[in-house]
Each structure stands twice: as structure tokens, then as C-alpha cells.
Amino acid sequence: MRAAVAISLGAIAGALSRYFVAIALQTWLGSGFPFGTLFVNLSGAFAMGWFSSLSIAVRSPEVRLLIATGFLGSYTTFSTYELDAANLLALRQWQAAALYWLGSAILGVVALLGGRLLAGKKSPD
Numbered sequence: 001m002r003a004a005v006a007i008s009l010g011a012i013a014g015a016l017s018r019y020f021v022a023i024a025l026q027t028w029l030g031s032g033f034p035f036g037t038l039f040v041n042l043s044g045a046f047a048m049g050w051f052s053s054l055s056i057a058v059r060s061p062e063v064r065l066l067i068a069t070g071f072l073g074s075y076t077t078f079s080t081y082e083l084d085a086a087n088l089l090a091l092r093q094w095q096a097a098a099l100y101w102l103g104s105a106i107l108g109v110v111a112l113l114g115g116r117l118l119a120g121k122k123s124p125d
Contacts, residue, residue: 006062010070018075044076048083 021043022036029035051067058064072079081104088097 002062003065006066007070007073010066010072011074014071014074014076017071040076041078044072044079045082047075048072048079049086052083 018040021040025036025039048068051072058067085097085101088100
């Protein structure tokens with residue numbers, strides 16, 4: 001139960017951070033390009049790399065879950081995607097890393113378009 005509470009608290013903070021960062025960047029830089037999403041994804045990947053390197057020093061499993069799974073997982077799943085790809089590369093599992101890395105990106109767009117098609121919507125308006 002403690003793990004679920006830790007993840008939930010982190011997820012609330014991560015989701016709200018993502019929302020407010022994206023809104024702030026859209027207000028500041030305009031909405032012609034998804035700067036907010038780009039910034040969130042890159043900053044989340046950086047934070048995941050930093051934290052995953054330090055998490056050995058964090059003794060509390062609840063704190064690790066709150067930050068990595070809850071906050072960063074909610075702030076951006078991109079950070080988890082990058083961590084998983086980097087772990088496969090570190091294990092020298094080149095084919096699995098390439099399949100995961102490219103498959104997630106390409107098949108993710110295909111899945112999104114499939115969802116739109118199923119819903120009867122063809123454009124992002």
C-alpha cells in the first residue's frame with residue numbers, strides 16, 4: 001500500500017508539472033510547434049538519467065517509486081522509454097534496442113492514427 005501511495009503522490013505532481021510547463025512554454029513561444037512537449041520529454045529524460053544513476057544512494061524504495069515511477073513516469077513516459085532503450089544498449093542487446101526504440105516511435109504513431117481512424121477523426125484540429 002505504501003508503494004501505491006508513493007507512486008500516486010509522485011504522479012499527481014508529475015502530471016501537474018507537465019501541464020504547467022507545457023502551458024508556460026506555449027504562452028511564451030507560441031503554439032506553432034510543440035515546444036512544451038519537446039521540453040518536457042527532454043528534461044524528463046535528463047532527470048531520469050540523473051536520478052537512475054543516483055537511485056542506488058536512495059535507500060527508501062518508496063522515495064525511488066515516488067520520483068521515478070510516479071513523478072517522472074507521469075511527467076513524461078518518454079523518460080522511461082529512453083531509460084529502457086539505454087538499458088538494452090548497455091546490455092549490448094543491439095537488435096532488441098533498435099526494435100524497441102524505433103518500434104515504439106513508429107508503431108506509436110501508427111497506433112495513434114489507428115485510434116483516430118477508429119474514432120472517425122482524420123486530423124488533429
